[in-house]
Amino acid sequence: MLQIWALDGIPEITRGADLVRVIRDAVSEPLRDGDIVVVTSKIVSKAEGRIIEAADREDAITRETVRLVASRTSPTGHVTRIVENPLGIVSAAAGVDASNTPEGTVLLLPVDPDASARRLAEGLRAVARVGVIITDTLGRAWREGQTDHAIGAAGVHVFEDLRGTTDAEGRPLVVTLPCVADEIAAATDLVKGKAARRPVAIVRGRGDLVGELDLPGARSIVRDPARDMFRQGADEAYAAGFAAGRVARD
8 A cells, every 4th residue: 555645844944954854853653664755855955055146046047057948938028948957857947946945045956866865865774774756846748737756866766667567468568667756756746735844755655666775866767868859849949940951051
């Protein structure tokens, strides 16, 4: 049976906070071997001091942008940029967050979420053999709305490889590779919520996914550029092709 619950009593996190201690203090039911601890990236960033002075959020987004994928201006004049950030993650605004931060500041994603997850897992494994997933909210191509995704992981398999097995009808599965880390991240957001100040959740019942700390982290979820069929937005791809055609004709 799968059980998911959020932890109450997590205080406001500031730079230098010991998140291992914070989580251990908030746990009302002892952690067990095979539990997966899911942590919202915002409190990891706050503990790691990733709050920066930024009077203009757009400037911060520009600094965190490795590659512009698409940009659109709404009828009200608001510009939305879909970009690749230094972690290789493609998202709106490069993961720069201006909510729940002091006026004139923004919050950046952790520098290395997999390393952050590993440190948390190492600390929590003094209590039980757990895995850790760090999450952030992302949009999805072709679909409205947002869900939480895994951006950091340690001690947990991020994929459940079903290739080579068979379906219920006995047919071979060739490409089936569920990203269970993303599925878990999304499921925990149902109990954490976006404004409930419950940034940590425990998942119990998938101990089969918990493993060694050196398992591939969430960085392995990012698709290799050579296999990325959607490197640009439609308008950007059209403009690039049109420009290339003009150069070829000249």
